[in-house]
Amino acid sequence: MTKIKYAVIGCGHIGKRHAEMISRNEESELLALVDIKPKDQLGIESYAATYFSSIEEFLASDIAKQVDVVNIASPNGFHATHALACLEAKKHIVIEKPMALSKQDAEMVIYKALHVHKHVFAVMQNRYSPPSVWIKELIDSNKLGKIFMVQLNCYWNRDDRYYKKDSWHGKKDLDGGTLFTQFSHFIDLMYWLFGDIQQIQSKFTNFNHAHLTEFIEDSGVINFEFVNGGLGCLNFSTSIWDKNLESSMTIIAENGSVKIGGQYMDKVEVCHVKDYVMPDLAPTNPGNDYGAYKGSAANHHYVIENVVDVLKNRATITTNALEGLKVVDIIERMYNQQVPL
Numbered sequence: 470m471t472k473i474k475y476a477v478i479g480c481g482h483i484g485k486r487h488a489e490m491i492s493r494n495e496e497s498e499l500l501a502l503v504d505i506k507p508k509d510q511l512g513i514e515s516y517a518a519t520y521f522s523s524i525e526e527f528l529a530s531d532i533a534k535q536v537d538v539v540n541i542a543s544p545n546g547f548h549a550t551h552a553l554a555c556l557e558a559k560k561h562i563v564i565e566k567p568m569a570l571s572k573q574d575a576e577m578v579i580y581k582a583l584h585v586h587k588h589v590f591a592v593m594q595n596r597y598s599p600p601s602v603w604i605k606e607l608i609d610s611n612k613l614g615k616i617f618m619v620q621l622n623c624y625w626n627r628d629d630r631y632y633k634k635d636s637w638h639g640k641k642d643l644d645g646g647t648l649f650t651q652f653s654h655f656i657d658l659m660y661w662l663f664g665d666i667q668q669i670q671s672k673f674t675n676f677n678h679a680h681l682t683e684f685i686e687d688s689g690v691i692n693f694e695f696v697n698g699g700l701g702c703l704n705f706s707t708s709i710w711d712k713n714l715e716s717s718m719t720i721i722a723e724n725g726s727v728k729i730g731g732q733y734m735d736k737v738e739v740c741h742v743k744d745y746v747m748p749d750l751a752p753t754n755p756g757n758d759y760g761a762y763k764g765s766a767a768n769h770h771y772v773i774e775n776v777v778d779v780l781k782n783r784a785t786i787t788t789n790a791l792e793g794l795k796v797v798d799i800i801e802r803m804y805n806q807q808v809p810l
């Protein structure tokens with residue numbers, strides 16, 4: 470059995486999850502870990518992989534020659550640059566969400582990948598949660614009939630415990646904004662289920678983050694139409710006091726109604742659909758934990774399994790580069806279609 474060989478760039482919270490999931494996958498092997506922070510500050514001593522203090526040092530090394538796949542888990546604003554460098558070195562890449570901070574950058578990544586004939590895997594691991602798999606099947610099988618309305622509510626807490634001065638969080642060029650960093654998983658699920666959107670109108674405001682972030686918004690209401698028909702809206706905020714409230718999706722359709730709620734869309738709260746009995750779903754994995762914060766469902770092992778399956782010709786990519794680009798495109802249009810309050 471040949472093992473797929475990996476490097477991980479960015480060894481913070483999520484980079485270490487990649488490292489761990491690679492190490493646990495029996496068809497995978499972790500060869501290199503890359504981070505600009507000194508090795509002893511990263512908590513990566515349990516991995517036998519070689520540490521490099523820059524992407525340039527890594528790509529120039531003999532170890533890089535053996536690597537098949539590079540997982541990019543650096544801050545958002547570096548994703549496109551790091552992806553292009555790794556594609557130039559003829560590596561497949563796994564890019565953490567969001568794929569880039571502009572559609573133009575995402576296009577450059579796809580263009581390069583096509584040129585060097587390498588795969589790009591976008592990370593949207595919430596697609597693997599049991600409620601996501603279930604609702605995807607329900608919609609694709611057309612049991613809901615025509616989609617009339619979809620409402621996404623993303624109400625989380627991100628305060629000064631999260632936006633620290635020395636962090637990339639809250640910086641325009643590295644973080645990009647709340648839709649990119651906090652809520653892109655839910656925009657991805659909406660795109661995956663219902664397709665593209667148009668006629669976007671966004672209203673943004675900043676209730677209590679003006680001193681914490683460089684963004685215009687911590688909250689917003691956005692309405693739109695689905696290209697495939699139906700109306701949609703996204704209400705979001707990071708101003709929720711003390712802790713996350715919910716990330717939910719309510720679907721109003723011809724043959725019934727569904728609401729998926731919980732902190733990260735992990736619980737089916739309502740399923741009332743004509744001639745349909747809801748099956749029992751397996752429990753969703755708990756959220757990735759950041760001290761006081763829960764992020765998205767901890768499903769990264771599926772991402773690594775998908776990389777192995779694709780490279781061994783057993784499957785197609787779960788979230789391909791074009792889907793990664795579309796999420797960036799939708800978020801960019803949401804930010805650009807602002808109407809005054």
Ligand SMILES: NC(=O)c1ccc[n+]([C@@H]2O[C@H](COP(=O)([O-])OP(=O)(O)OC[C@H]3O[C@@H](n4cnc5c(N)ncnc54)[C@H](O)[C@@H]3O)[C@@H](O)[C@H]2O)c1
Pocket residue numbers: 478479480481482483484503504505506523524542543544545547565566567592593594650757764765766
């Ligand atoms: N899929 C998910 O559910 C999920 C959850 C959280 C974060 N993320 C994404 O993962 C990425 C990392 O987030 P995080 O929470 O782990 O952040 P983090 O701050 O914990 O880790 C980022 C790491 O990247 C390193 N880094 C910075 N610049 C670098 C460079 N030029 N080269 C190499 N390393 C560099 C930092 O030193 C740090 O160790 C972000 O893009 C974020 O949006 C995804």
